[in-house]
Amino acid sequence: MLKGLCRFTGVVALVCSTFSSALRADNSTQVYTGTLGKTPIVLEVNPDTGDGRYFYQKYRKDLVLSGTKEGEMLVLEEGDETQPHPSMRLQPTPDGWSGEWTNAEGKVLKVELQQAKLAPVPADTLPYLVQLHDKWPYEYLRLLGLKLKQGQTENFMGYTLQWWSEPQSKIQLFEVVSGYSGQARERINQQLMARLWRGVTGYFECANDYTATNYDQLSQPMWMTTSVMSTVISTDSYCGGSLSDQDNEALNFDAKTGNALTLEDVLWVGQGKPLHFERNYYQDDSSQAWSDYRTEEWTPWLLAQLLRLYPYEMTAKPETEDNDCRYNSEDPWSYPGWYFTEKGIKLAPSYMHSAAACRNTGWSVLPYSLIKQHPGGVTLQLP
Structure with a gap:
């Protein structure tokens, strides 16, 4: 008999119920x-x-x-x-x-x-698992019966974190257990646990009995204040093909509300009122407006700032580097990854996995003094 998935403090429990169609x-x-x-x-x-x-x-x-x-x-x-x-x-x-x-x-x-027929999910099921249940039953059934193992408790920048891991895949991430309001903490933790389970799904999708594969993931809190929070998930994977891949994904939150933040929520250099594009990313008009903003306004502005702040790092050096990253071109900076740090927003340029090493820039930080001159759509208390 198939059973529904329900989450209690980081553990996936099983609940019997009647079946849907x-x-x-x-x-x-x-x-x-x-x-x-x-x-x-x-x-x-x-x-x-x-x-x-x-x-x-x-x-x-x-x-x-x-x-x-x-x-x-x-x-x-x-x-x-x-x-x-x-x-x-x-x-x-x-x-x-x-x-x-x-x-x-x-x-x-x-x-x-x-x-396949699935039981309706209980009311307190993690929203990510509800989405799998309703839209991606194959992935939901793959996770059915898995449980998270409670790990160590950590104090980071004055906030208490509880780590959880899935033993088979060894994917791990934390929840925030103290330091923010109950409502904000619940929203943040729902998104953190969703990302943990996405990592577990990624591990099993990558695994292959016919090819040697590898899927390692490391999660790290980066910055936590009363206003904002960032964590970075680094994935090193080889799922077949000619090349392995390295990827860093940041989760950024408004600590007052628990809502996820987009770059436009924090920093806006366009005309008029800041927009939150990604919330409506699958609507054609929204995605086109977002693309236009990033290519026509954001990227030229960002290149100018980086060339001013980091002229040496941004200068092409083909005569000294066999595989020059060409940080002074527009493509890597149109859709960068980003997260909060002590000194500003750290930007990670985007490259194909064949040039994954170019993503590792230790210098590409926009200082808060600059960001405050171009506030985004969400009011935030930045250093």
């Missing part, structure tokens, strides 16, 4: 639960093309599927074409699929799949 992951893929042999699996597939993936509930790691249709039969090939691999031949049933799985050695196991 069968689930679609999106407009093209369907999610099924069932068995391969006697082993429980969860499978997501586009029944028209056969493209999809599945995982054994015990291991939770993706196995990629590619497929074809032979009449009503769905033929799914597992893995890539570089080595012999298992396949499934499935016939439709009133509630799913039935057929056989065969590996390269000729071993045959029966496959029985039914459309």
Whole structure:
């Protein structure tokens, strides 16, 4: 029986309830639960093309599927074409699929799949898990049954933090347990725990039985005051392909309200009233306005400030560097990462993963004295 996910102080608990209707992951893929042999699996597939993936509930790691249709039969090939691999031949049933799985050695196991049905989530479920339940049932089922382990308590800049980790993936992040108002703390912690579970999902999506993979994540609080808070999540991953990747993601909060902050909330150099674009990022008019602002107003202004503040670092040095980062070009600075520090906002330029080393700039800080001259849309008490 499938069970709902509910979060209590960093632990995912299981709750039995009545089932909802069968689930679609999106407009093209369907999610099924069932068995391969006697082993429980969860499978997501586009029944028209056969493209999809599945995982054994015990291991939770993706196995990629590619497929074809032979009449009503769905033929799914597992893995890539570089080595012999298992396949499934499935016939439709009133509630799913039935057929056989065969590996390269000729071993045959029966496959029985039914459309996934999930229990309604309890009222106090973490909002991120509610979103998975409603929109991405495959990922919700992957996390089903996982529990977070309570770790150490830390004092950072006068605020008490409680660390949590997921043992299988070793992904960890903290909650704030003292120092802010109850409402702000709840909002901040919901977003921190959502990011922890996103990291767990990323770990399992990266894992692959056919290729050596690596997914390491480190979380670090960077700055906490009565007004603002920043933490950085650094991910070092190799999920197949020719190159590994390094990524630093910052979470920035208004400590008074617990709301997430965008760069425009803090710093605005455009005309008129500051706008909060990312809140409506999936609306075409909003995303276009955001893109126009970043390329036409923000980036030229930022380049001018960085060239004035850091002329040596911003000067191209192709004669001394085999792979010059060209910090004086516009592209890296249109959509930088950022977080609060003691002296100002630290900006991290954006580069493709093939030039990930260029993201590591220790110098690119905009001082608070400059930021206060161009306040964003949220009133903040900055140093």
